[in-house]
Amino acid sequence: MNSPLESAALFQIGPVPITQAIVTTWVIMAVLVVGAYLLTRRLSLRPSKRQVALELLVDTLDTQIRETSGAQPAPYRGFIGTLFVFILAANWSSLIPGVEPPTAKLETDAALAVLVFISVIWFGVRGNGVGGYLKSFAAPNPVMIPLNMLASVTRVFSMFVRLFGNVMSGVFVIAIVASLAGLLVPIPLMALDLLTGLVQAYIFAVLAMVFISSTVEDGAHTPADLETSAKKKDS
Amino acid sequence: MTIDFWGLGLQAINVVILVWLLTRVFWRPVAAAIAKRHEAAQAILGDAAATKTKAEAALAELSEARDGIASERTRVLAQATASAEAAKAAALAEAKTQAAALMTSARATIAHETDAVRAKRVAQSGALAVEIAQKLLGRLPDEAIQVRFLDLLVEAIAALPASDRAALAKTKGGLDLLSPADLSASAKVKITKAVQQALEAVPELNFVTDPDLIAGFELRSAHFVLRNSWQADLAAILKELQHVS
Numbered sequence: 001m002n003s004p005l006e007s008a009a010l011f012q013i014g015p016v017p018i019t020q021a022i023v024t025t026w027v028i029m030a031v032l033v034v035g036a037y038l039l040t041r042r043l044s045l046r047p048s049k050r051q052v053a054l055e056l057l058v059d060t061l062d063t064q065i066r067e068t069s070g071a072q073p074a075p076y077r078g079f080i081g082t083l084f085v086f087i088l089a090a091n092w093s094s095l096i097p098g099v100e101p102p103t104a105k106l107e108t109d110a111a112l113a114v115l116v117f118i119s120v121i122w123f124g125v126r127g128n129g130v131g132g133y134l135k136s137f138a139a140p141n142p143v144m145i146p147l148n149m150l151a152s153v154t155r156v157f158s159m160f161v162r163l164f165g166n167v168m169s170g171v172f173v174i175a176i177v178a179s180l181a182g183l184l185v186p187i188p189l190m191a192l193d194l195l196t197g198l199v200q201a202y203i204f205a206v207l208a209m210v211f212i213s214s215t216v217e218d219g220a221h222t223p224a225d226l227e228t229s230a231k232k233k234d235s
Numbered sequence: 236m237t238i239d240f241w242g243l244g245l246q247a248i249n250v251v252i253l254v255w256l257l258t259r260v261f262w263r264p265v266a267a268a269i270a271k272r273h274e275a276a277q278a279i280l281g282d283a284a285a286t287k288t289k290a291e292a293a294l295a296e297l298s299e300a301r302d303g304i305a306s307e308r309t310r311v312l313a314q315a316t317a318s319a320e321a322a323k324a325a326a327l328a329e330a331k332t333q334a335a336a337l338m339t340s341a342r343a344t345i346a347h348e349t350d351a352v353r354a355k356r357v358a359q360s361g362a363l364a365v366e367i368a369q370k371l372l373g374r375l376p377d378e379a380i381q382v383r384f385l386d387l388l389v390e391a392i393a394a395l396p397a398s399d400r401a402a403l404a405k406t407k408g409g410l411d412l413l414s415p416a417d418l419s420a421s422a423k424v425k426i427t428k429a430v431q432q433a434l435e436a437v438p439e440l441n442f443v444t445d446p447d448l449i450a451g452f453e454l455r456s457a458h459f460v461l462r463n464s465w466q467a468d469l470a471a472i473l474k475e476l477q478h479v480s
Contacts (some may be wrong), residue, residue: 005237006237007239007242015241016241016242016245017242018240018245018442019239019243021242021243021246022242022245022249025246025249026249027251029249029253029256032253032257033256033257036256036257036260036261037260039261040261040264040265040268042261043264043265043267044268044269044274045271045272047268047272051268053269055265055269055272056264057265057379058262058265058269059265059269062266074266077256077258077262077266078258078262078263079255081468082250082253082254082258083250083254086250086253102246105242106238106243107238107239107242107243107398108242108246109245110238110243110246111245111246111247111249111250112246112247112250113245114243114247115247115250115251121351133418179470187400209399218389234444
């Protein structure tokens, strides 16, 4: 059994080593894009069951974004929805024999965490400007600036570690049980792994939305505003 | 533990590409379809609300029109009833007038026909009486009849005023004595003698045969007629019948 912390390169493209996780990611991307294209080819005002299911998915995502951030879901739908769908597909790809989920590798989860980190900055700047984004670090008061800067890194790091730990551990446990007890014994663990994969995808997407919305909201209020609102709450 | 930063970067690029692709082929189209359906539903709801408002206005208008129709119906019914009553009265009056005219005409026709029938029956009665008289005369002897009618003629002349008798006696050209059949010479002599005695004069007598007399003798001049025949009697009877009926 290989170490889950190491990735062996299948081949090289110039200086870039191509691992199995990257190839699996490409396959998942192709399946998702082609599937999405095929599913959304014939959308009409009189929806079919397929269109209703798609609209239900998008509507549920919009509701989650709206309830989490209180903002209009359109600017965040593409990023948050794709994060959820990709992580879910990657997690559940472990059900295919011989396929190791990309999210069980450090590089994939780290890349997702980096994207969330960048997206927080992107949406913060886009929502409130550079000044507004920088002000978000001074919430609730300027004393918190160092801690907030540290938190902006650690929170995405925690996301990365949480996703990697859950998925990798599931794959690792199933592999150990399968090697020790036989072929059918890991099936309950695989079922549990399905649930874990769904929950982790949901948590990652919701946390990404929470981080983005908190940055946008904090950047929209000055520290004085925040102090005033805190005093009102205390009284 | 080592991190493959090439792999990290490539995976980040992969996810960014996936976000870009799925945004264009999945999230935007489905969201656009939802928005379009929402707009269509809003449009349908708007149309339904407008249609409902229109229907309510039409209903109110219809109710108003129905009330108008009801009052118009009542008015027209009353007008029609009055017109029918007037027409009925006019028709009744006209019918009464026409019936009265018809009755008057019928009465006139009946009276006219009754008169015609009566005249016809009188004529038939006269003819029948003449026929009966002729048949009765046919069964009686001519001598006896002439004697009787000569006696009656003499009595009638005697009953005349003396002035009339004198005027008859002085008639120029003589007197005509009408008999229903030709008389024998002896009968003429006998009659001439009886008439001259009754007139107490000797006027000339011209014997004329007139079968219409049936029986009897009549004495005529230019200005006088002394009737003494069944023809005159029957004519008197017919006149009396016509007068009575």
